[in-house]
Amino acid sequence: MLEQLRKSFQSCPIVKRGEYNYFIHPITDGVPLVEPALLRDVACSLFKALDLADVNKIVVTEAMGIHIGTVLSLMTDIPYTIVRKREYKLPGEVTIGQTTGYSKGTLYLNSVFDGDRIAFIDDVISTGGTIRALLPAIESTGAEIADLCFVINRGNPDIGRPYKSLVSIDVDSEGVHVLDSYF
Numbered sequence: 001m002l003e004q005l006r007k008s009f010q011s012c013p014i015v016k017r018g019e020y021n022y023f024i025h026p027i028t029d030g031v032p033l034v035e036p037a038l039l040r041d042v043a044c045s046l047f048k049a050l051d052l053a054d055v056n057k058i059v060v061t062e063a064m065g066i067h068i069g070t071v072l073s074l075m076t077d078i079p080y081t082i083v084r085k086r087e088y089k090l091p092g093e094v095t096i097g098q099t100t101g102y103s104k105g106t107l108y109l110n111s112v113f114d115g116d117r118i119a120f121i122d123d124v125i126s127t128g129g130t131i132r133a134l135l136p137a138i139e140s141t142g143a144e145i146a147d148l149c150f151v152i153n154r155g156n157p158d159i160g161r162p163y164k165s166l167v168s169i170d171v172d173s174e175g176v177h178v179l180d181s182y183f
């Protein structure tokens, strides 16, 4: 498995965002084109990787967690909620400050409550800034994080707890180098 994903890094454009070497990839950007075979490869591997026993909700972040969350939800019949970049002011909404290697913003977590057992997936982990802010926010609701998986692990950051990835990469100004793949 993951042949499609491993192969897909061969032609990733790299653009500078400040000092940050930002790779452009269908799973993390939705451009240039998201091939169904690649999405299927990722979805089947996420399904294999995750322990979904008694998980009642999948949590993803806007924007590039949405497509993989949708496919995993369809495969597992588990509903998902999107941590949005827009405030909804629904009861229990949790506001989260997000910092990545190239941006700062605010995220809003809704529909996760005490007693939920959630699985979190995202397209990529790089500095870990996003997930390190999200973990306490999810736990502040009383929900339990049953499992955590990123499609792409770019920096193998320490986030204070174990997490899974499908593929680990290194990025430099020349391009993306696949280090290893799992599952």
Ligand SMILES: O=P(O)(O)OC[C@H]1O[C@H](OP(=O)(O)OP(=O)(O)O)[C@H](O)[C@@H]1O
Residues within 6 Å of the ligand: 028, 029, 061, 062, 063, 064, 065, 099, 100, 101, 103, 122, 123, 124, 125, 126, 127, 128, 129, 130, 131
């Ligand atoms: O480990 P980190 O350094 O936090 O980077 C990982 C985050 O960066 C991207 O989010 P971003 O909001 O930048 O982009 P998106 O809207 O394209 O998902 C990506 O979707 C991850 O959530």
Ligand SMILES: Nc1nc2[nH]cnc2c(=O)[nH]1
Residues within 6 Å of the ligand: 021, 022, 023, 024, 025, 028, 029, 100, 101, 124, 125, 126, 154
């Ligand atoms: N597409 C993309 N998303 C990211 N999120 C954090 N780092 C990156 C990156 O280099 N490329």
